[in-house]
Amino acid sequence: MADTNGVIKLVDVIDRFLFKNKLPKDDYFLYLEHAIDCYRDVNLHHGTMYKQPVLTADSLGRVDMPSDLVDLIGVAVPWRGRMWWFTVDNQLVTTVTGTGDTFDEDYGEGLEVTDDVVTGYGARGGKNEYYMKVDWASRKIFITNMANSQCTVVYKSSGVVVDGTTYIPLQVQPVIDAYLRWQKSIVNNDNLGTQQLRKRDYDEAVLMLRRTQLPSANELRDMILKLFTQTISR
Amino acid sequence: MTKAELRSLVKNLLRKIDKTNKYHNNVVDHTISRVVTQVFNEVFVKNPADLNNYTVDVTLTISEYGTDTGRYYSDSIANYRYIPLPDKASGVRNIFIPPDLVSSYGDIKFYPMTRTEFDLMNHTGADTAIERGVASVRVGYVVHTDKIDFWGMPDALAAEEITAQVLQQFTVYADTDEVKLPYGMDEVVVRRSAEILSVIPPVDLKDNNKEAR
Numbered sequence: 259m260a261d262t263n264g265v266i267k268l269v270d271v272i273d274r275f276l277f278k279n280k281l282p283k284d285d286y287f288l289y290l291e292h293a294i295d296c297y298r299d300v301n302l303h304h305g306t307m308y309k310q311p312v313l314t315a316d317s318l319g320r321v322d323m324p325s326d327l328v329d330l331i332g333v334a335v336p337w338r339g340r341m342w343w344f345t346v347d348n349q350l351v352t353t354v355t356g357t358g359d360t361f362d363e364d365y366g367e368g369l370e371v372t373d374d375v376v377t378g379y380g381a382r383g384g385k386n387e388y389y390m391k392v393d394w395a396s397r398k399i400f401i402t403n404m405a406n407s408q409c410t411v412v413y414k415s416s417g418v419v420v421d422g423t424t425y426i427p428l429q430v431q432p433v434i435d436a437y438l439r440w441q442k443s444i445v446n447n448d449n450l451g452t453q454q455l456r457k458r459d460y461d462e463a464v465l466m467l468r469r470t471q472l473p474s475a476n477e478l479r480d481m482i483l484k485l486f487t488q489t490i491s492r
Numbered sequence: 493m494t495k496a497e498l499r500s501l502v503k504n505l506l507r508k509i510d511k512t513n514k515y516h517n518n519v520v521d522h523t524i525s526r527v528v529t530q531v532f533n534e535v536f537v538k539n540p541a542d543l544n545n546y547t548v549d550v551t552l553t554i555s556e557y558g559t560d561t562g563r564y565y566s567d568s569i570a571n572y573r574y575i576p577l578p579d580k581a582s583g584v585r586n587i588f589i590p591p592d593l594v595s596s597y598g599d600i601k602f603y604p605m606t607r608t609e610f611d612l613m614n615h616t617g618a619d620t621a622i623e624r625g626v627a628s629v630r631v632g633y634v635v636h637t638d639k640i641d642f643w644g645m646p647d648a649l650a651a652e653e654i655t656a657q658v659l660q661q662f663t664v665y666a667d668t669d670e671v672k673l674p675y676g677m678d679e680v681v682v683r684r685s686a687e688i689l690s691v692i693p694p695v696d697l698k699d700n701n702k703e704a705r
Contacts, residue, residue, distance in 0.1 A: 269630055273601070282540055284580045286603035287618045287632060294617035420620045 268293060268424040271434050278435075288445070289438050294418055296437035300430055301417040302328055304464055306471050307427070310412045318354065318361060318368065319405040323397040326415040333390050333401060334410050341410065344401060347371075347389040352400040371402055429470055436463040493678065496667040498524065505686040515689060525662035527684045528673065529575050532659060535674045536577050543577070546672040547585050547657035552640065554650045564650045567639040574635075575659045580604035582635045586657040597649055605632040610643050 272289045275281070301307055308331055315321045321333070334341035351367050354360065361368030371389060390401045401409060418424050426434075440456035448456075473481070493501075499520050506515065535542050552566040574583025587602035605613070610632065613619050632643035640656070665671055673681055 280541075282579065282581075283586075283603045286630065287605055287609060287613065290618040290630070291616055298617075418617060418620055 264428050265425040266428050266431060268297065268418070268426050271426065271431055274431075275435055275438055292438055292441045293434050296434050297417045297426055297430065298328070300433055300464075300467070302414055304468055305430070307414070307417070308412055309415050310410050312408050313411050314408050315401055315404045315406060317405050318359070319401050319403075321399045321401060321409065321411060323399060324411070324413065324415070327397075327413045328416055329414040330392055330399070331412040331414065333399060334412065335388065335404070336410070342388070344388040344390040345386040346391065348391055350389055350391040350400060350402065352391050352393060429467055433460070433463045433467050436460040493671060494667065495662070495665040495669055495671050498671055498682070502682055502685045502689070505682065506689055520685070520689065521663050523688050524681065524685045527681050527688070528662045530684075531674055531677050531681055532575050533577065536579075540577075540579060542674075543659055544585055544657065546674060547659050548672070550656045550658045552587070552654050552656050554642070554645070554652075554654070556650065562647065564642045564645040565639050566642070569640060569656065569658060570638040571664075572658050573661045573664050575661055577659070580606055580635070583659040584633070584635045584640060584656050585659060587633055587640075588655055590653070590655045593652055593654075597652070600629055600631060600646070600649060602631045602633055605634055605643065607634050610634050610641065613643060
């Protein structure tokens, strides 16, 4: 015996909202617009949904950000069954001033990062083989030692699919419902007391969503056990 | 009650000022139509959803503005003269996929919008989320006096005929059509119509064998 789906179409969320609240169909698109805003915020601030496409860097080691990227989580390459994460290094030289779309090595562009770089701080801590720098203005990610190679870009998206159906996790639906009631009270110019009440309902719905994403008992146990070092038992 | 029966009932309730007592059918029909429109507006104020009980189904054929514009409309409601109401759907209360197309387009739904929303929708989040080309696309419609503009209509569906539930005016009914009046409001319609007509005396009240001028 199967239960209902754990995901729901975004457009159906609005149908259900109208149905549950005995609302006319007049403002369907208005609510849909608000629901999209809500889902983007949930995706960005409260959700655990992310995308991880494998992208190829160009000859200069640059990866174009996906168009739906709103927040970068990290870049990694596979290594012995796990992901090896790049370290953000904002001191990397990422300008491209050479002829055409090339580095100007005379200016220091595209040179391999060496360990004897002098910084203002005393050198300490571990070193990484791979470094990255994010250029938000041109929406590119510069990575070292990876020209023309593949890497995994992990990021949070806008959440809305433009060329197909947008599905959302079912546990997000109460958050969108609460958000729509809140926005409805603002659009309808309800009194401030009602608006604040709806805002509080939304905040509580968000808290409930976040609660479902807390680590489980097993995860907490693993976290604690990871801190121990095994020694010989005497 | 058919349209002819309702008209006859109203005429027979009018004062018999003289033996001619002439009231033209069109005058009676338009009077009843005014009252019916008023009564439907009263139903609307109480609960707009109740109006769905009194609609007639109209088959909409869809046309495209120009060629390859992807913008569609239907003028099939031009002959129905719907009752205007103060919400976005006005007298076109619903549009839906007819049963024979449900297997292909059953998940497509229609929602009313204003012309302003129609103009603003491009490049909104809702614009991207309505899933153009997908079976569950949401289509907006703007009701004009003589036509319906569609927003987001899939090209494939535009070649088919869809159904609209229209709240049509009393004058549009044929004499033999059953007139859909709001439940419990039949007496109100008849009484108000008779009251309006009763203040119009027959033209010729003198028994002098002369036409009144």
